[in-house]
Amino acid sequence: MRLLFVISLIALVPLGQAVAQSSDLPESVRALIPLAEEEGALHVYGATLNPRQVRAFSKSFNDRYGTDIDLTMSGGLHSAKASEVAMAHRAGVPTGIDVFWTGLISAMVDTGALMEVDWAGHYEADASLTMGKWGLRTHDGHQSMVTINTGRVAADDAPKTYMDLLDPKWRGRIVIPRSPYPWIAMTYALGEQETVELLSRLITEQEPKMLARYADIRARVLSGEFPIALGTDIFSLKKRGAPVDHPDIDLLVLSSSGAFVLASAEHPAAAKLWGLWAVSPKGQATLEEARGYSLAETPGTALNTYATGRRVAHVPFDWRLENHDRLAEIYLEILKRAGS
Amino acid sequence: MTRLNPLSLIYGGALIGLTFIVISLAGNIVGSLTSDTQFNRFTLDAYSRLLSDPGLPATLLRTLALGFGSISVTLAFAIPFAWLLARTDFKWKTGLFTLLAAKLAIPGFITAMAYVWLFNPSAGLVNALLGQTNYTGEPAFDVYQIKWLCLLQGLVLVPGAAFMLIPALRNLDGSLEEAARVAGVPAWKTFRHIVMPLLAPGILAVGVFYFVVAVEMFDFVAIIAPPGDVLVLTIYEALNTVDGLPDYGLAGAAGVLLFALSAGAILFYVRFLRQAKKYAVLGGKRRDPGLVRLGKWQRAASALVILWVTLSVGLPVVTLLWVAVVPFIQPPTFAALDSVSLYGFLDGLAYLREPLTNTAIVMAGTISMALTFAICLTWVVTRSRSTIAPWADALVFLAPAVPAIVTATAFQVMGIAVYQWLPLYGTLWLIMAAMGTRMLAYCTRTMNAAALQIHPELEEAAWVAGLSRWRTFTGVFLPLMAPAIFYAALMVGMLAARDLTLPLIMNSAGTPLVSVLIFDLQTNGETASAAAVALYMIVVLVLLALTARRLTGMAEPGLEPTR
Known part of the structure; x- marks a missing residue:
């Protein structure tokens, strides 16, 4: 009997964690969770990651929301892919991509391939992280270093x-x-x-x-x-x-990259959750650990340490x-x- | 009800193959006529920008030098290797075949990196050992020169060129060499005055084909980066814009210039084909060629093979092994030995299963597609009496001049355009179609050279004996083409497994390939795992090649040493 009780407790731990982690979320974000679960999958295009990194991203993302969403991540040449996404959008053809994770978006802006998302107003994200009407800044690029x-x-x-x-x-x-x-x-x-x-x-x-x-x-x-x-x-x-x-060096020049949800996303709720996860402390820790990415203002990251002072x-x-x-x-x- | 003429299947296959080629070529030409952002408005702006570049003449000259330099190195090794494998009693045939196959599986960037480590002017190991770097004065070697680029590209292209030439050599009528031998003509004179002239269409085809391939290769240009531009760099830069749409116009215009550079050689080849009958040496009275005894020349042949193996396989494989056991790329020093571990091999193994399965599917699909269309095209080009057949062949010849990235884009655009009727966009099928198209030229080059050597009298005899044209095709033509088909399949399979550009551009989620896995690991700085995966891939591909050779009986008669 005692053993059964212990097993039950262990089984409830993940659920408890999920509840604990999602309870601090704004109502609008919590409303996305059941929708995303129903969608069941998510494809983020942008960074070349190895399978272990993808698993780390997936675990951290799903842990945050208590979900079991099948996360796929892929990368490649951003400008060519952005142009392809723009063409597919014009032709009404699904690309299979939900989030374009990049800093290079002008090709998609011109054709209306990006979804307008009110990250700060509706989902209560930090307003300084928004990128135009579309994106949420997830990390700072340092290609001038x-x-x-x-x-x-x-x-x-x-x-x-x-x-x-x-x-x-x-x-x-x-x-x-x-x-x-x-x-x-x-x-x-x-x-x-x-x-x-x-x-x-x-x-x-x-x-x-x-x-x-x-x-x-x-x-x-x-x-x-x-x-x-x-x-x-x-x-x-x-x-x-x-x-x-x-x-x-006396000067650090940073340009931003962010999560952009595509207008044709098949999993829009999961896509928005992913963007919000990426800027959360847990998401930032995962980005830093797996890929060395972070926002300059995220405390304790290598970029933040370098940027300080x-x-x-x-x-x-x-x-x-x-x-x-x-x-x-x-x-x-x-x-x-x-x-x- | 009308019965379908079986020959229409051959013409149909050729037509589909040509359609794919046209998609690829049209993608390049239409791209060159578009502005930066408008696909529906045609302009000559890209040509104007390209031609007004004051650096263009120098770029073209360097590109030509790169093409001619590379094929010179390639042919210097490939012709003797093909001859050794197909026509002699060379002792180490299986070893040479295995190493040629292994070379096909080694990623190009690894070869380039190995040479940079050894021969870079500031810290190259060889220069450092000699005490002559540009820190101390004049370096002994400077790998950042166009001549090194030619050498490295040339070495890399040897296996494909040799595999292309083997079928033609196997089909030579031995009675010609035997007559020379009886007349007391020395072996090397026989090779020079009989074998070489009869091989002329094959050698010319290989030369022209690899010229086109050499000026379009990017891996070595990217890593060696010699001073000054070559055309492929112009194309790469145009397509890798900082933001906004890629400059398809400029990339397309530069691609059309690549066509122009290749066109002269291709026209010459087309004229050559018109005299095809002169080179038909496999007739009804064909004698088995037998094997040339090398005797004291065994050592010279071995030395040539060892030279190529050291330069082309040894250094890159040793480099891969080293990179696979250290945590990050570093020159081999005693201090670095402390960090040696097998972590990369274990890590790489954990990733391999799904990408390996997908790669096997892509290999099988690409081989099937490329070979089916190529056999049909070869038959139409060499057997039909159509006047447009040589021009169709020339069109196929141009396909490798289209940069891989442009081919990928053209097929993506086509996939989007026909999605409503044929939802191939985003699937492995579209990747296989694009790969098959790029490799069609390789297959037809190999097969055409072999088909030209099969005298039409064999098929005429079959018709006279009452066989239908279809039965003649399946019962006479295809069996005689078996060696060419085998080597084309081998090459296509190896290249499909290694190809990165097409899967990277056309990737569909959930279908990772081994080449993309290597790229992902490499880009993430996980070079040990990337190198380990590359080594696993080499082992798998070499085993596959050896098994295929044994199962298809291609080891006989020319590929095993006589006792």
């Missing part, structure tokens, strides 16, 4: 400002992406003139190695071939003991939508001068 190989560069010797990258001692020692992305974000912080000058001089004076893919940039600075890299973060690698670090420039979502085309053209032109 500088990385050093600690085996090759002493902390004292490392660059302290972006302009320090122009020191002749780093000539031929820097690897950067063949992309205007970091420079567009940097423009918001440094101004267009200074950023153009910085990139132009970097290309002509420092002869950096330019690589097309971010994973390759990480690999080169990790192996020590290039002591300095720009355009990639290494928080999760550093945690695993890799000889890399972000130096003590530093000048942080947060590129506004609307500013980026407005300026990216023009700036991309300028910076691509400068990047093309390399090796020509």
Whole structure:
């Protein structure tokens, strides 16, 4: 009898947890839970995750709401996928995607492929996290960050400002992406003139190695071939003991990525719950643990620790939508001068 | 009721294959005529932007150099390897076959990474050992040069080229070589003056095909990143925009330039096909070719094989093994040995089951599709008397010049357009159709060369004996084509298992493939697990290739050493 009682208690623990966790939710969010359970599944497109990471996401998400929703996550080339989603939306064809988890959405905005969600007003999310009429900011991108190989560069010797990258001692020692992305974000912080000058001089004076893919940039600075890299973060690698670090640069430039529910989502309630989970403390902990992602303002994360006491420039979502085309053209032109 | 002419099945298969090719090509051409955001408004703006780029002539020259350089390296190894496997008593045939198959399964980025570690100018191991890096002065080796890019791409393309040439070599009439031998002509002269000229269509087909493939390859360009642009980088950048729609116009226009670069060689090949009868060497009076005894040349042949194996298989596999046992990518040092563990192998194994099943399905589907359409196309091109047949073949030839990412997009657009009638969008079927289309050219190149060598007199004899054309097709043509079909299937299966771009662009939730798993792990910095999965994949594919070779009897007569 006692054994039965203990088993019953153990069986009730998950239910108790679910009740405890969902009881602190606003009424509008709680109303989504039965709908999401009925939907039963959710597909989030955006980040390349391995199966273990997907399991961690799924467990944390379902634990938060006491649900058993089948979570699928996939990734790939965002701009190509966004364009495909826009085309499918126009043709009324389901894409199978519920949430587009990205920072690059203009293709979908133009075709009305995104659902307008009142995250702050209706679901009581922090208003500073909303991205236009559609998205909820889930983490801050740091593609403008500088990385050093600690085996090759002493902390004292490392660059302290972006302009320090122009020191002749780093000539031929820097690897950067063949992309205007970091420079567009940097423009918001440094101004267009200074950023153009910085990139132009970097290309002509420092002869950096330019690589097309971010994973390759990480690999080169990790192996020590290039002591300095720009355009990639290494928080999760550093945690695993890799000889890399972000130096003590005076400025941190951040641009945001968020959860965008598609207008054609087959599981809209689950999609909204996912966005709200991602910004919750538990969601932030999971993002940080699994992928090294977090909001800069989430206490205790590696990004938050790095950002503390530093000048942080947060590129506004609307500013980026407005300026990216023009700036991309300028910076691509400068990047093309390399090796020509 | 009218009975269906069985031959119409062949024409129907060829037509479907051609339709897929047209979708891929049209996707590129229509893309080049659209503005950044409008698919329904045509403009020449992309061509204007591309052609006004002052760097374009240099980009084109570098692209041509890359194409010619790569195929020179490829043919330098592939022709002797195919000959060794098909026509000689070379001692290590099974080993060579296995290693060629293994090479097909090694991801391109691993080969590139291995060479970067060894020969990069600032910290490359070889340069460091020699004490000559650009920290100390002039480096001994600098992998970031176009010539290294040619070497690496060329080495990687050897297995496919060799597998393409083997069927043509197996079909050569041995009486020609025997006559030369009886006349006292040395073996190398026989090879140069008899074998090589008879193989001309096959070699030309391989050269043209791999030129097109070499200028479109991205893995090596991305990692080696030599100074200056090549066309494939222009395409990649146009499609990987920061935000907004990809620049399909610029990517398409650059793709059309790739067609133009390939077109000259393809036209030459089409003219060659018009003289096809000159190269038909497998007639009714064919003699078994027998095997050329290498004698003292065994050692030279072994040396050539060892050179290629070391450069092309040894270094990447050792690199993979090293990456699989360390927690993050690092050069092999004594300090790094402390962190060695088998965690990557255990972790990789835990992920493998579902992606492996899906990959097997994609391989089977792609092989079936590509081979069915290719056999039909080959028959139409080499056996029908239609004047448009050579042009249909040229169209197929152009397909590899369409960048994989553009093919993927074209099939996605097609999938969306026909969704109401045929809901293939988002399924593995659409991925298989796109993959099959990209590999159709490989299959037809292999099969056409073999079919050209089968003299029509064999089929004519069958008709005279009262067999229908359909029975002649199934009873004479297909059996004689068996070696070509086997090698085409082998190559398609290997490439389908390894292909990343198409599944990545066209991925449908719930159907992960091994190549995408490797990419996901790699992107997440879990390089040990990614390398372990790649090694598992190599082992599985090599075992599959060896089993298939044994089951289909393709080890005989040319592929086993004589005693």
